Amino acid sequence: MSIQIVRYASAGDVGIGLRDGDTATVRALAAPSLAALLREGRAALREAVESPGEVVPDARLLPPVDGLTEVWAAGVTYLRSSQARQEESQVADVYSRVYDASRPELFFKSPAWRVCGDGEPIGVRVDSDIDVPEPELGLVCDARGDLIGLTVCDDVSSRSIEGENPLYLPQAKIYSGSCALGPGIVPIWQLPDPAALDIAVTVLRDGAPAWSGRTSTARMRRGFDELIEYLFRQATFPDGVILSTGTGLVPDLDFSLAPDDEVVIEIEGVGRLANPVRRATDEAFAWLTPAPDRRPA
Structure with missing residues (x-):
């Protein structure tokens, strides 16, 4: 590796x-x-x-992020993501139009201090009925917008909240325990073809697979350069930025993450990210602060 x-x-x-x-x-x-x-x-x-x-x-x-570095994410970059969003949404045509549009969907995901690392808990909202992991390749960009590394991202999301109304996207995407990165950053010069990397996810429940899937970044509709260019339009990132590139793996609507599940994401050549699942209560994520000595051993 x-x-x-x-x-x-x-x-x-x-x-x-x-x-x-x-x-x-x-x-x-x-x-x-x-x-x-x-x-x-x-x-x-x-x-x-x-x-x-x-x-x-x-x-x-x-977590491989600090300072004023932000985490952003792209949505509906795979056909499967477009289909899944249309299945869950009461305004389905919004997602079909985004998939085909010239402008990508980009949204803020997390400040550095709220990111969970490898082995640390991720959270599911207590006011959501359907919650899923979203295994994604993360693009690590410097302050000038140059792609310098790759990491693994879990863009944990509430399908039920976003499905109720697309304007609820921030509540579905941004909360304690909703973003995991890691375990580290692979320099971009080490991977000859990052546009064709295998991505696999498994959700373990009581030690057995409850859901799994596999895809490739080759199935993305949009290129890395395009996503980065749009992100850096009219915006500056003095400490760089990590851009998660969207998911091509979404379970059926009858599946939801549950407390004590474990999510394991593996991206070819980039790494393995594993996180136990907890309810995203204030008590459960009180450790999620900038101070590293507050994080669990």
Whole structure:
């Protein structure tokens, strides 16, 4: 497996490191934050990656996003997503028109401090009847809009809330535990063809698969450059941005995530992201703060 740029906690300190995908060894990088690398751009990122330091003992991985870096997402970029949104929605033609339109659907997903990492809980809303994982490839862009890395994203969503009215999209998409990223960032130069990566998801319930699916980024209707160009129109991201590219895997309407499920997403060459499911109550996600020592061990 390829190397990954990660955030980690070790002995009470937070740092940036380079993780070997085969051995899970983390070596420290000379960077104060991921946001600093995204401010500097691809050359600074490559320089840091090519000069790793000492091995970090007992490194615990944190979400690969910090500072003022934002997470955004694209919708209806796969035919399956368009079909699923039309099935659930009381205004179905909105989604068919978005799929065919020249302008993509883009929406804010999460600030850095609200993102969950690999192994950390994700949440389902208590006021929603149908909640699903949305396994997606995340594009890591620097402040100039250059694509410099890839990560795995789970754009957890309420189908019932969005289906009731498309204007409820922010409530269906933005809440405690609704965004997971990780386990790290794979530099873009390591993947020769990121536009044709296999994506797989499995939801485990009592240890057995309750739902699973597989697709490929080759089935996306829109290209990465197009999505990035629209995101950076009339907007600046001084600490860079992570753009999740939409999902091609949506279960039937008779399936919903349940507390104690585990969602496992694997993207070829990028990594494996696994998260247990909890109800998104204030108590259950009180740990979700900028302070790394508040995160569960």
